[in-house]
Amino acid sequence: DADVTQTPRNRITKTGKRIMLECSQTKGHDRMYWYRQDPGLGLRLIYYSFDVKDINKGEISDGYSVSRQAQAKFSLSLESAIPNQTALYFCATSGGGGQETQYFGPGTRLLVL
Amino acid sequence: SQQGEEDPQALSIQEGENATMNCSYKTSINNLQWYRQNSGRGLVHLILIRSNEREKHSGRLRVTLDTSKKSSSLLITASRAADTASYFCATGNSGGSNYKLTFGKGTLLTVNP
Numbered sequence: 001d002a003d004v005t006q007t008p009r010n011r012i013t014k015t016g017k018r019i020m021l022e023c024s025q026t027k028g029h030d031r032m033y034w035y036r037q038d039p040g041l042g043l044r045l046i047y048y049s050f051d052v053k054d055i056n057k058g059e060i061s062d063g064y065s066v067s068r069q070a071q072a073k074f075s076l077s078l079e080s081a082i083p084n085q086t087a088l089y090f091c092a093t094s095g096g097g098g099q100e101t102q103y104f105g106p107g108t109r110l111l112v113l
Numbered sequence: 114s115q116q117g118e119e120d121p122q123a124l125s126i127q128e129g130e131n132a133t134m135n136c137s138y139k140t141s142i143n144n145l146q147w148y149r150q151n152s153g154r155g156l157v158h159l160i161l162i163r164s165n166e167r168e169k170h171s172g173r174l175r176v177t178l179d180t181s182k183k184s185s186s187l188l189i190t191a192s193r194a195a196d197t198a199s200y201f202c203a204t205g206n207s208g209g210s211n212y213k214l215t216f217g218k219g220t221l222l223t224v225n226p
Contacts, residue, residue, distance in 0.1 A: 004155075033213070042201060042218035043156070058213070090155060100144055100205050102214060104155035 004105035006091050012111045013081050021076045021108050023091030032074040033096045033102065034058075034066060038043040043090065049074055050096065078113045081112045117145075117202040117217030124148045125223040132189040138183075138204030143205040145178055145185050146214065150199045159187075159200075164184040 004025045013019050023032065030051045035043040045058030047066040057064060063085060067075045078085055088109050092102040120135045144163045148156040162169045162178045169176045175188040189196055199221050205212040
């Protein structure tokens with residue numbers, strides 16, 4: 001089984017709708033991250049969390065919110081989706097404490113019409 | 114904003130040839146990592162080099178780091194068609210507990226059989 005899972009894998013939604021992307025991990029890591037990837041732009045950090053009580057904004061947090069429900073779960077919400085939020089979204093985890101390698105989920109492809 | 118910038122943006126070679134990708138960054142770092150992404154999939158960690166290291170090897174991969182020039186290179190020797198993917202460098206910021214990675218835009222490597 002995959003260490004980092006994301007649901008859904010694909011999602012089509014309409015402008016103005018609220019949607020949630022979910023991430024679960026079985027690696028026992030404290031640190032979790034949400035990125036978005038747009039063609040030619042690489043990965044940009046949306047939010048990150050270093051433990052259940054810690055939430056931090058990343059580079060492009062406007063229009064997004066997150067919830068860290070447990071060590072293993074980190075959800076990303078788009079409060080009112082807009083077309084320029086169409087992108088590939090990745091969740092990642094890392095162990096912290098000198099373990100800087102990040103482990104990525106398979107991604108969620110989101111299309112906002 | 115992106116910290117690392119990969120060069121070239123795209124590289125096409127024949128199977129068996131070596132592939133070299135470069136990464137430049139702007140601010141001081143704790144470490145630099147290289148990741149690989151097969152089309153539309155999650156990123157996979159390849160190798161990490163710390164700021165006090167100059168060269169590191171892992172199988173057919175060789176990474177160098179020149180902190181004076183703020184640059185790194187990834188060499189893939191004896192390339193295979195299966196190496197076709199996008200390759201990203203990611204820099205880890207220096208110091209503190211607020212550690213996170215900043216990714217470049219990637220190099221698309223095509224290995225022709």
